[in-house]
Amino acid sequence: MPSIRLLTQIPGPKSRELSQRRDDAVPRGVSQLIPVYVQRSEGAIIEDVDGNQFIDFGGGIGCLNAGHRDPKTIKAIQEQAARHLHTCFMVTPYDSYIRLAEKLNALAPGTWPKKTLFVNSGAEAVENAVKIARAYTRRPAIICFEDAFHGRTMMTMSLTSKTHPYKAGFEPFASEVYRIPFGYCYRCSYSLEYPQCGIKCAHALEDAFRRVAAAESVAAVIFEPVLGEGGFIPAPVEFLQILQDICRKYGILLIADEIQTGFARTGRMFACEHYGIEPDLLVTAKTLGGGLPLAGVTGRADIMDHTGRGSLGGTFGGNPLACEAALATIETIEETYLCNRANVLGKQFRERCVSWQSKFPMIGDVRGLGAMQAFELVRDRSTRVPAAEETTQLIRYCYERGLILVGAGTLGNVMRLLAPLVITDEQFEEGLDVIECGLEAIQEKMAVVAKTA
Numbered sequence: 001m002p003s004i005r006l007l008t009q010i011p012g013p014k015s016r017e018l019s020q021r022r023d024d025a026v027p028r029g030v031s032q033l034i035p036v037y038v039q040r041s042e043g044a045i046i047e048d049v050d051g052n053q054f055i056d057f058g059g060g061i062g063c064l065n066a067g068h069r070d071p072k073t074i075k076a077i078q079e080q081a082a083r084h085l086h087t088c089f090m091v092t093p094y095d096s097y098i099r100l101a102e103k104l105n106a107l108a109p110g111t112w113p114k115k116t117l118f119v120n121s122g123a124e125a126v127e128n129a130v131k132i133a134r135a136y137t138r139r140p141a142i143i144c145f146e147d148a149f150h151g152r153t154m155m156t157m158s159l160t161s162k163t164h165p166y167k168a169g170f171e172p173f174a175s176e177v178y179r180i181p182f183g184y185c186y187r188c189s190y191s192l193e194y195p196q197c198g199i200k201c202a203h204a205l206e207d208a209f210r211r212v213a214a215a216e217s218v219a220a221v222i223f224e225p226v227l228g229e230g231g232f233i234p235a236p237v238e239f240l241q242i243l244q245d246i247c248r249k250y251g252i253l254l255i256a257d258e259i260q261t262g263f264a265r266t267g268r269m270f271a272c273e274h275y276g277i278e279p280d281l282l283v284t285a286k287t288l289g290g291g292l293p294l295a296g297v298t299g300r301a302d303i304m305d306h307t308g309r310g311s312l313g314g315t316f317g318g319n320p321l322a323c324e325a326a327l328a329t330i331e332t333i334e335e336t337y338l339c340n341r342a343n344v345l346g347k348q349f350r351e352r353c354v355s356w357q358s359k360f361p362m363i364g365d366v367r368g369l370g371a372m373q374a375f376e377l378v379r380d381r382s383t384r385v386p387a388a389e390e391t392t393q394l395i396r397y398c399y400e401r402g403l404i405l406v407g408a409g410t411l412g413n414v415m416r417l418l419a420p421l422v423i424t425d426e427q428f429e430e431g432l433d434v435i436e437c438g439l440e441a442i443q444e445k446m447a448v449v450a451k452t453a
Contacts (some may be wrong), residue, residue: 123151
């Protein structure tokens with residue numbers, strides 16, 4: 001039996017009414033990717049207020065690797081709610097914060113002793129990682145990458161690469177932030193081919209020490225092992241290894257932003273494990289909370305302890321409901337072998353994408369790691385002109401037919417897979433069939449336009 005169930009035009013009348021109310025009550029700066037309003041969800045299925053049922057390939061933008069309303073997570077939240085909701089860990093603490101810190105200290109790459117701080121969001125965690133790195137090294141500069149996304153606060157906007165819609169109009173940004181190319185092989189900054197390129201983009205770090213920021217002034221290099229919002233771009237293995245070697249050489253801390261890559265999405269608990277990288281500080285969020293707001297900074301104990309008492313924290317950071325939800329979510333990931341499941345789904349998605357690539361010239365690149373997969377749409381494979389408008393059309397085609405997809409990419413032309421890892425094989429294939437039909441429709445439209453041009 002199909003999982004998609006459409007009872008009304010999409011969006012339905014109740015969703016359209018809510019959209020009108022939203023326009024009056026919510027700032028237009030808060031984006032709305034899909035114009036349907038949720039009534040309930042379960043696993044990889046979302047039901048809207050009009051009774052329509054969708055397969056979810058968006059996963060709350062990577063927050064639901066263990067699925068919507070994971071039973072173990074819901075039970076943990078309910079039991080904690082019956083005890084207490086909030087006391088502030090800094091005033092009257094509780095054991096779930098400590099148990100979760102112990103768990104992340106054990107899971108994070110690196111053999112050294114570790115400690116963990118909890119806050120409310122990924123952006124807040126990145127802010128704290130930068131703050132901790134600067135305090136430990138007593139250096140001001142932070143180096144980040146082209147096409148990176150780290151958040152929407154002032155510091156994380158400064159670290160984020162994409163200008164529209166995230167940065168334009170919000171200037172001036174934080175100082176002492178410097179940007180170098182990422183290992184984006186499909187659109188190499190140096191017009192070279194991997195692996196003959198010698199990983200020139202990674203060696204750009206030492207060039208930056210000569211041209212933009214002296215090595216002795218750099219506190220940290222922050223990176224996503226696989227770019228998220230930037231287009232699901234996995235770095236070449238050598239890229240991150242070279243970065244780690246350079247950072248160790250100059251006493252620079254390495255900050256891994258695993259907000260979207262973490263907790264089984266790439267087929268390992270953390271994407272750094274694929275690369276043999278042991279970051280000094282590791283930032284987590286999204287799936288960590290199982291659907292509740294929670295983020296963490298896990299790092300070498302000597303680094304984490306370098307700041308003074310009272311210098312880290314926040315009123316709601318490590319809320320007891322969120323900590324219990326996180327512990328249960330991690331338990332589900334481990335007990336149901338979701339890392340293995342991610343690799344199975346990723347292989348299945350990639351095989352379909354490669355077959356589409358032979359049929360549809362608009363698919364320029366297929367890439368990913370584990371279930372963090374994507375394909376990049378272009379208008380011409382030889383010039384690689386981005387097909388941003390067609391990407392938007394594909395997203396709309398899919399949600400109007402019961403599949404929720406989220407785009408990505410600095411150029412707005414990437415389709416990314418963020419389906420909950422608990423999705424069934426039947427649901428997954430049904431969703432892929434919708435994408436294929438959408439690609440056929442858009443490719444035909446492009447061909448007609450080309451003939452009449």
